[in-house]
Amino acid sequence: EPGDSFSRGEEFGSVESVKAVSELFIPMGGExxxxxxxxxxxxxxxxxxPFGEGWMLKLRAGEPDQFxxxxxxxxxxxxxxx
Amino acid sequence: xxxxxxxxxxxxxxxxxxGGYAAAALAAAKGCDTTLVExxxxxxxxxxxxxxxSKILRKSTGLFREVRESDTFGISTREPELDMAxxxxxKKGIIAAQQKGVAGLMEKNGVKLIQGRxxxxxxxxxxxxxxxxxxxxxxxxxxxxxxxxxxxxIPGFPFDGEHILSSDHVLDLETLPESVLIVGGGVIxxxxxxxxxxxxxxxxxxxxxDRVLDIPGFDGQGSKLIQRAMKKRxxxxxxxxxxxxxxxxxxxxxxxxxxxxGQAKSPAEIEAEKVIVVAGRQPATKGLxxxxxxxxxxxxxYAVVNEFMETSVKNIYAIGDMAGFPKPMLAHVATAEARRAxxxxxxxxxxxxxxxxxxxxxTSPEAAWVGITAKEAxxxxxxxxxHTLLFRTIxxxxxxxxxxxxxxxxxxxQSGIILGVRLVGAHxxxxxxxxxxxxxNKLTLDQLANTIHAHPTVSEVMVELAWKATxxxxxx
Numbered sequence: 001e002p003g004d005s006f007s008r009g010e011e012f013g014s015v016e017s018v019k020a021v022s023e024l025f026i027p028m029g030g031e032x033x034x035x036x037x038x039x040x041x042x043x044x045x046x047x048x049x050p051f052g053e054g055w056m057l058k059l060r061a062g063e064p065d066q067f068x069x070x071x072x073x074x075x076x077x078x079x080x081x082x
Numbered sequence: 083x084x085x086x087x088x089x090x091x092x093x094x095x096x097x098x099x100x101g102g103y104a105a106a107a108l109a110a111a112k113g114c115d116t117t118l119v120e121x122x123x124x125x126x127x128x129x130x131x132x133x134x135x136s137k138i139l140r141k142s143t144g145l146f147r148e149v150r151e152s153d154t155f156g157i158s159t160r161e162p163e164l165d166m167a168x169x170x171x172x173k174k175g176i177i178a179a180q181q182k183g184v185a186g187l188m189e190k191n192g193v194k195l196i197q198g199r200x201x202x203x204x205x206x207x208x209x210x211x212x213x214x215x216x217x218x219x220x221x222x223x224x225x226x227x228x229x230x231x232x233x234x235x236i237p238g239f240p241f242d243g244e245h246i247l248s249s250d251h252v253l254d255l256e257t258l259p260e261s262v263l264i265v266g267g268g269v270i271x272x273x274x275x276x277x278x279x280x281x282x283x284x285x286x287x288x289x290x291x292d293r294v295l296d297i298p299g300f301d302g303q304g305s306k307l308i309q310r311a312m313k314k315r316x317x318x319x320x321x322x323x324x325x326x327x328x329x330x331x332x333x334x335x336x337x338x339x340x341x342x343x344g345q346a347k348s349p350a351e352i353e354a355e356k357v358i359v360v361a362g363r364q365p366a367t368k369g370l371x372x373x374x375x376x377x378x379x380x381x382x383x384y385a386v387v388n389e390f391m392e393t394s395v396k397n398i399y400a401i402g403d404m405a406g407f408p409k410p411m412l413a414h415v416a417t418a419e420a421r422r423a424x425x426x427x428x429x430x431x432x433x434x435x436x437x438x439x440x441x442x443x444x445t446s447p448e449a450a451w452v453g454i455t456a457k458e459a460x461x462x463x464x465x466x467x468x469h470t471l472l473f474r475t476i477x478x479x480x481x482x483x484x485x486x487x488x489x490x491x492x493x494x495x496q497s498g499i500i501l502g503v504r505l506v507g508a509h510x511x512x513x514x515x516x517x518x519x520x521x522x523n524k525l526t527l528d529q530l531a532n533t534i535h536a537h538p539t540v541s542e543v544m545v546e547l548a549w550k551a552t553x554x555x556x557x558x
Binding site for chain 2: 003014016018019020021
């Protein structure tokens with residue numbers, strides 16, 4: 001919820017599918033500024049538009065240095081191919 | 083097998099709850115001259131202010147939610163209404179019928195029933211004060227104490243039935259408050275949270291420990307699943323916080339909170355129309371005359387007993403909640419202990435075993451467990467492994483539309499003997515008894531895996547879990 005603070009790696013929620021439940025871990029520490037409430041009624045947006053309308057939350061970064069440790073989507077896909 | 087015969091033995095039982103009335107019936111059936119003394123209503127806490135009424139409320143509010151959400155199942159209704167007066171009327175009817183049953187059982191077994199408040203006058207006699215009559219003295223050869231427990235008050239929150247409610251008050255509600263703060267995330271607190279939330283009440287739970295249901299046999303993952311379910315229902319759950327005081331007004335209650343783990347948190351205050359304090363129960367041993375007879379109690383007033391339910395005084399036994407802590411304070415424990423106490427009283431002692439006591443929590447999803455967790459096994463020096471399986475992998479669960487939940491089984495790494503099962507999911511409270519059978523009889527994962535389970539049922543989660551644990555998973 002907006003106002004909640006998390007440290008990097010903390011669980012901030014979970015996604016559920018028909019067959020599985022997965023925990024969601026926050027990639028960097030900070031304070032939640034906004035949550036995408038559209039997902040409550042249309043959770044499949046996470047599948048259809050993960051980089052667009054399926055956004056989950058907006059985070060005010062706690063430690064900007066932590067950005068260095070994150071991968072862009074292209075970098076991640078390359079990593080998977082290796 | 084030694085013939086137990088109570089012929090000629092004068093046996094008195096104090097307290098007609100699930101422990102007491104069972105002890106009385108069993109003793110009388112073995113030929114004892116049995117008297118059962120009860121100061122209040124037959125059936126004790128279980129029937130009057132516990133198990134039965136709480137599940138009656140659960141059924142009604144749970145059904146209310148199901149009806150509101152029935153469009154998923156192709157059913158359309160007008161906006162349904164929940165009539166608490168109707169729920170209370172049903173409750174009273176069921177309780178009255180069950181009480182008649184207890185009275186009938188006593189009569190059938192020839193148990194003399196006395197309505198009155200008993201107190202020990204020595205090691206072989208009790209005094210009973212009866213309303214509007216002469217008190218009487220009863221001598222006994224054997225005495226079984228089963229006076230149970232009552233809701234415990236916490237400092238700063240005296241029960242008034244108006245702003246600060248005990249579980250007794252909640253079970254009597256004829257109208258629902260708009261919002262409640264539930265102090266205590268144990269079994270009663272969690273059940274009330276879901277019951278009231280289903281009825282449309284805004285619920286906040288505050289728990290001093292770092293998880294709800296922090297009870298032996300129930301692991302952290304289990305608590306997490308329940309807390310996740312609370313979050314989905316918009317039940318606010320504040321852990322690692324305790325209540326420090328309340329300001330009451332006709333608008334409601336303003337309760338101040340303090341962290342218990344040294345980490346300051348918001349909010350520091352919660353407002354709710356009513357506060358429900360379910361942070362524990364205490365033994366009903368005050369005024370019982372235990373000191374007079376020399377029956378030892380611990381610092382909190384619980385009678386101290388051995389594995390045969392004997393107290394420090396020969397021929398005096400104590401069972402159920404009044405001798406509970408640190409054993410589970412459950413109705414079925416009291417009934418099992420009644421059996422042990424009577425056996426010993428009649429000369430055929432058998433120790434009470436707490437190895438396979440099930441716990442059942444009527445939340446949504448339900449939680450139930452028996453035996454030990456992997457962590458507890460490790461602490462006991464047993465090499466054990468836990469396997470888990472999501473309830474939603476089972477076909478019947480998809481059919482019911484109650485996807486939440488996970489089953490966990492812990493078994494000895496060497497022998498495969500099942501040491502514990504923890505269930506969170508649909509019908510967990512019914513499924514757990516099969517696990518009790520396994521733990522009680524030291525069945526192995528292989529034996530469970532080789533037991534055919536009917537399809538399509540939720541119980542298949544057990545056999546699928548056993549298959550997974552023995553490396554022969556089919557669907558998992």
